[in-house]
Amino acid sequence: MSSKSEEVPFGRRGTGKPTINDVARLSGVSKKTVSRVINRSPLLNDETRRRVLEVISDLGYVPNPQARALALRTNFLIGLIHDNPNAQMVLNVQQGILEALQGTDFEMIVRPVDRGSAAMLDDVRHFLERQRLYGVILLPPISENDALARLCDEVGCRYVRMGSAELDDPDHMVASNDREAVRGATAYLIEQGHRSIGLIAGPHGFRSATERRQGFEDALAEAKIKLPRSLIAEGNYTFASGLAAAEKLLDLSPRPTAIFASNDEMGAAVVHAARQRGIDVPEQLSVIGFDDTPISAHIWPPLTTVRWPIVSMARSAALKLLVSVGGAEAEADVSEPSMFLSTLVKRASVTPPKT
Amino acid sequence: MSSKSEEVPFGRRGTGKPTINDVARLSGVSKKTVSRVINRSPLLNDETRRRVLEVISDLGYVPNPQARALALRTNFLIGLIHDNPNAQMVLNVQQGILEALQGTDFEMIVRPVDRGSAAMLDDVRHFLERQRLYGVILLPPISENDALARLCDEVGCRYVRMGSAELDDPDHMVASNDREAVRGATAYLIEQGHRSIGLIAGPHGFRSATERRQGFEDALAEAKIKLPRSLIAEGNYTFASGLAAAEKLLDLSPRPTAIFASNDEMGAAVVHAARQRGIDVPEQLSVIGFDDTPISAHIWPPLTTVRWPIVSMARSAALKLLVSVGGAEAEADVSEPSMFLSTLVKRASVTPPKT
DNA sequence: TATCATCTGGAAACCGGTGTCATATACGAA
DNA sequence: TTCGTATATGACACCGGTTTCCAGATGATA
Incomplete structure (x- = not known):
């Protein structure tokens, strides 16, 4: 004993857990039958099933996910791939x-990626091929990368993209109607009497940025309000970039009486910049954000914003992946919705302009 | 063909990937030898190793993690167990x-838990037993739950607890010196001339809350400042609870000239409440928070706060779990640090009192 | 040169499930 | 009574690695 082992001991640890063989032996059936019980095969004798279930319960048997993963060539993990800076x-x-x-x-399983990195696609490919995930969910902005979606197809990994507009066929997509929502929010500002409205757009090349910007322009066009280029500033969804953009807009003269920021971080930055300049929000400047993240409710004044139903979208995305599992449950074939509606949340950061 | 299969098709997908057998065949050695190469066994002929590595590289062979997990009885997943509300x-x-x-x-792999739930421990046990994680990291506040740590021991899962004070032996713990950091922050307020300082404490029963409160009391005691109970309010680390606590303190008369909030969310809430009452921060009220989360820099005025080196702590916690892996690397036995120091970040929310 | 310890590498079992296919029983129809 | 035919179950190989155990090769020592 204690003969020095050839190999490094690594992670070995004994496990005293009951296996499918134990269950089979104790209930007097074969492994395969136990497997059938576990997988809810419909072809089983009720009596057999009952007996096996009883033994399973007595033993506290739990199937080994690693073994299942090996045999099924796919594990039971859903990956979240993202490069979103917003916590x-x-x-x-x-x-x-x-x-x-x-x-x-x-x-x-969570996997942040670096959009900037040239090796990003290779990294993800390596990750997907190794892990044999059941499926992945792509969060914007990286979800807008078509090459990534193609890559998933290529390595045979199910995927669902989350986005601000249609990106793909509904089976692979969950989206929100950003354009329409922003149109509505902007129209609200116009209703309130604003005519000089600034936009802090999202970064160039982002679908969400484009959609929101178009919604903004739609509303102005509807009201036949001209939009000088100077009233559009670009940020990259961070507070800091929002600050810089806000400063540009607030230094304009005449100053816009309202600003729509393409997300709450940048909206909060507008409020921040205004305060630094002694501009009162909302008395002298109305602000609307987008997302309805907690920060929008926590700053003063609380930000009017567009509520983006992100939790529901994510839930739906995951359920889309799981469809076709469930087997016996046959949870109706009510397919998950693919399009979600955003709504305007009115808070204190908007009033009619003083003029 | 197309004979209706007995079983549900489930997740099967063909995989055309090279296996260890392919590598063995092509390099003219046995599986075991390839396995030795992969696991960096020191007992190999260099020539053999080179040849095998070449084939591996040619084939683009990647070991199947599921098979390894099955054979080694542990997978290559680190779990994060948390119930922290702060995104x-x-x-x-x-x-x-x-x-x-x-x-x-x-x-x-991320696993949020519900501290409130009676079934929490059973859920976690089930989770750990099923998944056979390599190890887990426990985030506060749930990390302070000793029963949870015992449970990990019991099911044979490595764990590291993150905390605000020593919780366990250093092998299972990464902590910060909250008490001393808060003492320093409070001393800073006292240096500035404040004598009536309010505390928004964390929720009762939380180690971090106790530590921070004690640090606060330490500083006052050192300066021989009496602390009436009315100057202590309790929150539960959320913005909303901070708001309620702040209102209590701000309605006091005489009003404290400074407030230490046990985290940034509540610190931001103090600023918010002050503004609602027309109290200027920092002119009429100094505020210090804790954590140095982005919100502290984004509100106006930016919050002086205690920087909690949470990223480093988490990294260290993970490295602690991985110790004993690495094998050949033998990355020196420099053990990961277990205690991290928090530092005061001075921003605009503190000035000497006017009086 | 004979002997023994040390390397090196292979065959086969094993981890704990799943798929394929064959078989045994039950039952209705010819 | 004799066949299908459907239902219920089992034997066995397989997923892709790791480990045990053993044997041949090598080199040092007597």
Whole structure:
């Protein structure tokens, strides 16, 4: 004994857990039958099923996910691939996914990626090929990358993209109607009497940015309001970039009486910049954000914003992936919705302009 | 063909990937030898190793993690168990863990739990037993639950607890010196001339709350300042609870000239409540928060706060779990640090009192 | 040169499930 | 009574690695 082993000991640990063989032996059936019970095969004798279930329950038997993963050539993990800098949004998405996974055997694995990196696609490919995930959910903005979606197809990994507009066929997509929502929010500002409205757009090349900008322009066009280019500033969804953009707009003269920011971080930055300049919000400047993340309710004044149903979208995305599982449950073939509507949340940051 | 299969088709998908057998055949050695190469066994002929590595590289062979997990009786997943409501903090922890896992074969799996639920421990036990995680990281506040740590021991799962004070032996713990940090922050307020300082404490029963409160009391005691109970209000780390607590303190008369909030959310709430009452921060009220989450820099005025090195702590926690892996690397036995120091970040929310 | 310890590498079992296919029983029809 | 035919179950190989155990090769020592 204690003969020095050839190999490094690594992670070995004994496990005293009951296996499918134990269950089979004790209930006097074969492994395969136990497997059938576990997988809810419809071809079983009720009496047999009952007996096996009883033994399973007595033993506290739990099937080994690793063994299943090996045999089925896919594990029970849903991956979340994202490069989103907004913590609240990422966490909301995680929450939505986990809600969907609740009660199933699936778990969630998180994988941030670096859009900037040239090796990004290779990294993801390596990741997907190694892990043999059941499926992945792509969070914007990286979800807008078509090459990534193609890659998933290529390696045979199910995927659902979350987005601000249609990106793909509904089976692979969950989206919100950003354009229409922003149109509505902007129209609200116009209703209130604003005519000089600034836009802090999202970064160039982002679908969400384009959609929101178009919604903004739609509303102005409807009201036949001209939009000088100077009233559009670009940010990249961070507070800091929003600050810079806000400063540009607030230094204009005449100054816009309202600003629509393409997300709450940048909206909060507008409020911040205004305060630094002694401009009162909302008395002298109305502000609307987008997302309805907690920050919008926590700053003063609380931000009027567009509520983006991100948790529901994420839940739906995860459920889309799981469809075709469930087997026996046959949870009706009510397919998950693919399009979600955003709504305007009116808070204190908007009033009619003084003029 | 198309004979209706007995079983549900489930997740099967063909995989055309090279296996260890292919590698063995092509390089003219046995599976075991390939396995030795992969696991960096020191007992190999260099020539053999070279040849095998070449074939591996040619084939683009990647070992199947599911098969390894089955054989080794542990997978390559690190779990993050948390019940923390602060998105930024959870994400920071995820970031730290992922930094540590970078370049290894490990992935991170996230598991939020509900402290309130009576079934919490059973849920976690089930989760750990099923998944056979390599190890888990426990985030506060749930990390302070000793029963949870015992449970990990019991099911044979490595764990590291993150905390605000020593919770356990250093092998299972990464902590910060909250008490001393808060003492310093409070001393700073006292230096500035404040004598009537309010505290918004964390929720009763939380270690972090106790530590921070004690640090606060330490500083006052050192300066021989009496602390009436009315100057202490309790929140539960959320913005809303901070608002209620702040209102209580701000309605006092005489009103405190400074408030220490046990986290940034509640600190931001103090600023918010002050503004609602027309109290100027920092002219009429100084505020200090804790954590240095982004919100502290984004509100106006930016919050002086205690920087909690949460990313480093999380990274260190993950590295602690991975110790004993690495095998050949033998990355020196420099053990990961267990205690981290928090530092005061001075921003605009503190000035000497006017009086 | 004979002997023994040390390397090196292979065959086969194993981890714990699943698929395929064959078989045994039950039952209705010819 | 004799066949299908459907239902219920089992034997066995397989997923892709790791480990045990053993044997041949090598080199040092007597």
